[in-house]
Amino acid sequence: MAEETPSPSLLQTRKILDETWGDIHPHACLVCGSGWGEIVDGLSPISSIPYEKLPGMGSTTVDGHVGNLWLAKPGGLDVLIFQGRRHFYEGVGWEPVIFPALLAHALGVSTLLLTNAAGGIREDLQPGDFLALSDHLNFMGGNPLIGQCPHPSIPRFPDQSKVYDPDLLNKIKQVGHATEQEIKEGTYLALSGPAFETPAEIRAFASLGADAVGMSTTPEAMVANGLGLKVGAISCISNLAAGRNSDALTHEDVTRTSELALPRMTRLLAHLIPALAE
Numbered sequence: 001m002a003e004e005t006p007s008p009s010l011l012q013t014r015k016i017l018d019e020t021w022g023d024i025h026p027h028a029c030l031v032c033g034s035g036w037g038e039i040v041d042g043l044s045p046i047s048s049i050p051y052e053k054l055p056g057m058g059s060t061t062v063d064g065h066v067g068n069l070w071l072a073k074p075g076g077l078d079v080l081i082f083q084g085r086r087h088f089y090e091g092v093g094w095e096p097v098i099f100p101a102l103l104a105h106a107l108g109v110s111t112l113l114l115t116n117a118a119g120g121i122r123e124d125l126q127p128g129d130f131l132a133l134s135d136h137l138n139f140m141g142g143n144p145l146i147g148q149c150p151h152p153s154i155p156r157f158p159d160q161s162k163v164y165d166p167d168l169l170n171k172i173k174q175v176g177h178a179t180e181q182e183i184k185e186g187t188y189l190a191l192s193g194p195a196f197e198t199p200a201e202i203r204a205f206a207s208l209g210a211d212a213v214g215m216s217t218t219p220e221a222m223v224a225n226g227l228g229l230k231v232g233a234i235s236c237i238s239n240l241a242a243g244r245n246s247d248a249l250t251h252e253d254v255t256r257t258s259e260l261a262l263p264r265m266t267r268l269l270a271h272l273i274p275a276l277a278e
């Protein structure tokens, strides 16, 4: 096995967490997507550290994306929550995008749960629907594993035949059923953004097998999968993808639909996260 040589920013961030929270043993880590920062309130939050104090995360630059790392204890167990995510389109490279996966691994987390807002491509998908990801198409025009590997234990050529853990996907659906919410299943196509897609692009992506489209999740999922973490991802369909209706797409619409879905998503996660430790 390759010798583990964590990056300086990972070592510094771990030191800050040790000094602030002492000996923690999170079993799961959650990354909250667009407009879902408030999810933390329903997950027994304990205390938070702003991203700008954590080397490797830095400050988020997008409205509606707050940036705090939380320690929470839903069901009495330690959980890490990234309240807000960094995106590739911010133009500051991959480090802040994949840092949650690296930090989760460094702290011994076994499950990484990713949430996001996405445009619905498949015909049955409507705003407010929840889609658990079974696979992805990486169309970001880049890949966080190119060049020097972000962690020595990630293979040079990682297998990606089950990036999203099938048992975890089933568990997400079971908890959805138990909390009376329909959870659909599908394939997410990731683009760099920040421009939304054209209708012609959406027609092309539909023919390639994409069910939903967004600007995140895939890089973190690839890195976490390479590190051997179980990965689960849930998209909230925030809008119909470009060309599926005549309205122009705005970031505000995405955030508004996500906010409306917030109580349902919080209920789902408040049941799901403790169940991950079982």
Ligand code: HPA
Pocket: 117, 118, 119, 120, 196, 197, 213, 214, 215, 238, 239, 240, 241, 242, 249, 254
């Ligand atoms: N396209 C890309 N990213 C998105 C969308 C979309 O329609 N909705 C939310 N994030």
